[in-house]
Amino acid sequence: MTWLSPWSLLWLGLTVPLVLLYVLKRRRVDRVIGSTLLWEAALRDLRAERPWKRLIPTVALLLQLLAIVLGALALARPAGAGGVPTGATIALVVDVSTSMDARSGEGDDSRLERAVSVGRELARALPPGGRMMVIAAGAEATLLAPPTADGATLSRALDALAASGTATDLEGAVALAAERLRSAPSGSRILLLTDGAEDGEVSLDTRGVPVEVQLVGPEAPAEGAAPTDNVGIVEADARARVGEGPDRADLFARIRNFAREPADVFLTATLEGRDGVLASRRLTLEADASVPVVMAVDLPPDASGRAAVVRLALSRSDAAHEGMQDDLALDDVAVVPSPGARRLPVFLVGAAPAPVERVLRADTNVELFATTLQALSERDDDAPPLDGLFVYAGEVPDRAPPGDSVVVAPRGERAFEAELGAEVEAPRVIAWEESDPRLRFVTMGDVHLARLRPIGGSAARALVTTDAGAAIASITRPDGETTILGFDPSTSDWPRQPTFVVFFRNLLERARERRASGGVAAGGLGDALRIAAPDGASVEVITPSGERLDATSRGGLAIVPVRAEAGVFRATVDLPSGPRELHALRSLLDANESDVRARLRFSRAGEDVGAAPAAPREHRESWPWLAALVLLLFAIEAWWASRKGAVA
Amino acid sequence: MSSLLDPEFLRRLARVRLLVRRRFAGSAGGARRSTRKGQSVEMADHRPYSPGDDVRRIDWNAYARLEELILRLYVAEEDLVVYLLLDTSASMGFGDPPKLDVAKRLAAALAYVGLSGSERVGVVPFGAGIGTPMQPTRGRRRIGTVLKHLDALEARGETDLQRAVDELIARRTRPGLVLVLSDLLDPGGYQRSLDRLIAERHEPVIFHVLDREELDPTPGGDFNFVDSERGARVEVSLDQRTVDAYRRRVQLFLEGAEAYAKKRGLSYVRAGADVSIEDALLAYSRAA
Numbered sequence: 001m002t003w004l005s006p007w008s009l010l011w012l013g014l015t016v017p018l019v020l021l022y023v024l025k026r027r028r029v030d031r032v033i034g035s036t037l038l039w040e041a042a043l044r045d046l047r048a049e050r051p052w053k054r055l056i057p058t059v060a061l062l063l064q065l066l067a068i069v070l071g072a073l074a075l076a077r078p079a080g081a082g083g084v085p086t087g088a089t090i091a092l093v094v095d096v097s098t099s100m101d102a103r104s105g106e107g108d109d110s111r112l113e114r115a116v117s118v119g120r121e122l123a124r125a126l127p128p129g130g131r132m133m134v135i136a137a138g139a140e141a142t143l144l145a146p147p148t149a150d151g152a153t154l155s156r157a158l159d160a161l162a163a164s165g166t167a168t169d170l171e172g173a174v175a176l177a178a179e180r181l182r183s184a185p186s187g188s189r190i191l192l193l194t195d196g197a198e199d200g201e202v203s204l205d206t207r208g209v210p211v212e213v214q215l216v217g218p219e220a221p222a223e224g225a226a227p228t229d230n231v232g233i234v235e236a237d238a239r240a241r242v243g244e245g246p247d248r249a250d251l252f253a254r255i256r257n258f259a260r261e262p263a264d265v266f267l268t269a270t271l272e273g274r275d276g277v278l279a280s281r282r283l284t285l286e287a288d289a290s291v292p293v294v295m296a297v298d299l300p301p302d303a304s305g306r307a308a309v310v311r312l313a314l315s316r317s318d319a320a321h322e323g324m325q326d327d328l329a330l331d332d333v334a335v336v337p338s339p340g341a342r343r344l345p346v347f348l349v350g351a352a353p354a355p356v357e358r359v360l361r362a363d364t365n366v367e368l369f370a371t372t373l374q375a376l377s378e379r380d381d382d383a384p385p386l387d388g389l390f391v392y393a394g395e396v397p398d399r400a401p402p403g404d405s406v407v408v409a410p411r412g413e414r415a416f417e418a419e420l421g422a423e424v425e426a427p428r429v430i431a432w433e434e435s436d437p438r439l440r441f442v443t444m445g446d447v448h449l450a451r452l453r454p455i456g457g458s459a460a461r462a463l464v465t466t467d468a469g470a471a472i473a474s475i476t477r478p479d480g481e482t483t484i485l486g487f488d489p490s491t492s493d494w495p496r497q498p499t500f501v502v503f504f505r506n507l508l509e510r511a512r513e514r515r516a517s518g519g520v521a522a523g524g525l526g527d528a529l530r531i532a533a534p535d536g537a538s539v540e541v542i543t544p545s546g547e548r549l550d551a552t553s554r555g556g557l558a559i560v561p562v563r564a565e566a567g568v569f570r571a572t573v574d575l576p577s578g579p580r581e582l583h584a585l586r587s588l589l590d591a592n593e594s595d596v597r598a599r600l601r602f603s604r605a606g607e608d609v610g611a612a613p614a615a616p617r618e619h620r621e622s623w624p625w626l627a628a629l630v631l632l633l634f635a636i637e638a639w640w641a642s643r644k645g646a647v648a
Numbered sequence: 649m650s651s652l653l654d655p656e657f658l659r660r661l662a663r664v665r666l667l668v669r670r671r672f673a674g675s676a677g678g679a680r681r682s683t684r685k686g687q688s689v690e691m692a693d694h695r696p697y698s699p700g701d702d703v704r705r706i707d708w709n710a711y712a713r714l715e716e717l718i719l720r721l722y723v724a725e726e727d728l729v730v731y732l733l734l735d736t737s738a739s740m741g742f743g744d745p746p747k748l749d750v751a752k753r754l755a756a757a758l759a760y761v762g763l764s765g766s767e768r769v770g771v772v773p774f775g776a777g778i779g780t781p782m783q784p785t786r787g788r789r790r791i792g793t794v795l796k797h798l799d800a801l802e803a804r805g806e807t808d809l810q811r812a813v814d815e816l817i818a819r820r821t822r823p824g825l826v827l828v829l830s831d832l833l834d835p836g837g838y839q840r841s842l843d844r845l846i847a848e849r850h851e852p853v854i855f856h857v858l859d860r861e862e863l864d865p866t867p868g869g870d871f872n873f874v875d876s877e878r879g880a881r882v883e884v885s886l887d888q889r890t891v892d893a894y895r896r897r898v899q900l901f902l903e904g905a906e907a908y909a910k911k912r913g914l915s916y917v918r919a920g921a922d923v924s925i926e927d928a929l930l931a932y933s934r935a936a
Binding site: 028029030031032033034035036037038039040041042043045046058 | 738739740741742743747831833835859862869870871872873874875876877878880881882883884885887889890893894896897898901
């Protein structure tokens, strides 16, 4: 039991003046009697027996004392454990790791939903002056609601809680809560709601702020708790079979059974967005064991030549759509880019210098298309967008294409957002950005340029600098980047050096990775999609479950919050040049998160901290009953006083 | 006839006689043995003959045996002086009925008994000192005078038995039966006073007049008890513990008075409260 208003217990101090009134200030009636000799002697006897004899425990005194005690207890608002004391602040820290999405059975609440229920009960039970804050403990601690008594704010914050990511910084979240509660009133505390489905130990450094850990998973140490039943895909990849053609690939996966009983499951591979099964395998998994799976499949390219995405799904039967029906559904599906996604279309626009064309052709994962600016401008509007790396030689369009591009020895005064200076002879390389991925393993000290048009402009960032200006620069945009070479490599000795090949391989690999990932920055399950798009561009996202989400780009980025869901999120960016298709692949592929058993230990100052099972508690306060008792006591006291008066 | 005595009560008093444990020298022949040897038929002692003695009282049988003249001495039967030492202090005015009424009624009865027995009866009211006394008188017909004197007495003033006894002795009174009718609630105590009476060859008899509420107060209430004589104030909450303590103290007081009387060979009779006057008188007479 807790006292929601412990300061009200100070009302118990009223018993002191009450007793004093009885002892010192009693109203006495004068009565003349024959002699007080014997009374004096009797009182001397009493005083000799007990020095504090002047306190006379009458029924009225006892009733009034009891009324004060009960009244003070009622004002102190006794409530079941979990109540919030008056004026105190509760910091609700909720673990939002992916394992919190687990549920014990179909129709059951997920762990996160249970945690939210606990939070709602707490918010509903906030006493006058009581406040509550909500912190989501994900990869980073996020303050969803500052200390507030506003139910709507708290409700919105609780609604915003969603399982996401594979990392949980419980320590950081608790530390953040402790920091915010450092000057909070007495009775404030931290309530950490987690499933404890994580390896290791969490040190709860709360700097003296009380912390309570409640487990929301079924493995909370309760008798008769249902055992964990989860089988998940913990690793997945697709690699081309060397020597067997670009369409032949091996699918690699590792399936792990976290249950106490053996499991019999099917692993089925399909291509995202296409009918038909690529491969299926029946697996018998021992309890708490994993099996590796390798499946050889054909991954034919689609009509547009775009990279296919392989979807791996677990099911109890050979019908993939029936699913696993286990505790955690998020690890029953994984999506991986097919090896074909490594093949990068490169559109060579204009007459590229021979060394450049040669190095592009040397890469086996490059499909080189030679074209011209005029040809590109004459494409039909309804033609599928070109998705690849554009390499411009000489002529440069006014506007950069979506995605990545390279400009070699541009003509004119500008190359996109960069400005080009007058040609200078034999500039000397004096510096280069070693930390840039494009210059990885590249040294430019031995490169000698014959001519250079230095690159300038605020948008251009110099990668290689000569004494005449930037020789190589980069322009970064939300939807891609452009690398500009202000010189013709064939007029330098750079092509004869290995670093020339390395530089272009770095360029191609960078563009390949960006394209294989679908064009959307990588992230964990439930993480918001961060889609690069020009300011004001509208973005539509279709989730794996078919839900449509809309967002508008601000500051070159459209941030689209999504639920934790494994699969392909397809985004369409509405650009002036036409819609641009992007996609994001989201899979759990984390054995730590798939293991939804509670095993995390909590310690504080080197000592273990116990964790209790959490459950939404009905807010129950006892003060109305105590108040009723006080009224009853007053009635009895009044009756007693009248009775005493009648006797007198 | 005063309201202090009614005919039925007088009829019952016929069976009562004043109890005297000692002998007193009287001034006239009476129904009481005197400390003086006299001419009654009851021999008291012998003494050697002295010239001038009445030769008729020589014990010749003794002379025959002892060859010495021995005079026979007889107990003289003389009247007894009875002093009704009546407490009229303010504390006697309390009670239901007031203790003074009980004491006056008891004194009237005792006076009647005494006068009926040819004793000399005097009334000595006292408070802080002796009030207006009534000199000892004889004869049943004098009862009216006694009652009239008793009727006139009122309760007032403090109690000072010592002073009253001193004044009584200072008046060179004849030793006699001193019937002390009092509640004995004297701040100075009563023992020394009664000892003084005994020393002066009086025989005190204690009639301890009490009130029921005084013996057994009813619990409940908070009071400032004001002493009727001294004006002293005592804060008392009549809870059960206090009442119990008071009862213990009263019991000690009563037992102390009774023990004192027994030790001195005095008669001790309680009156008032639950003891009627008749019962008190009968208890006194039974003590004989």
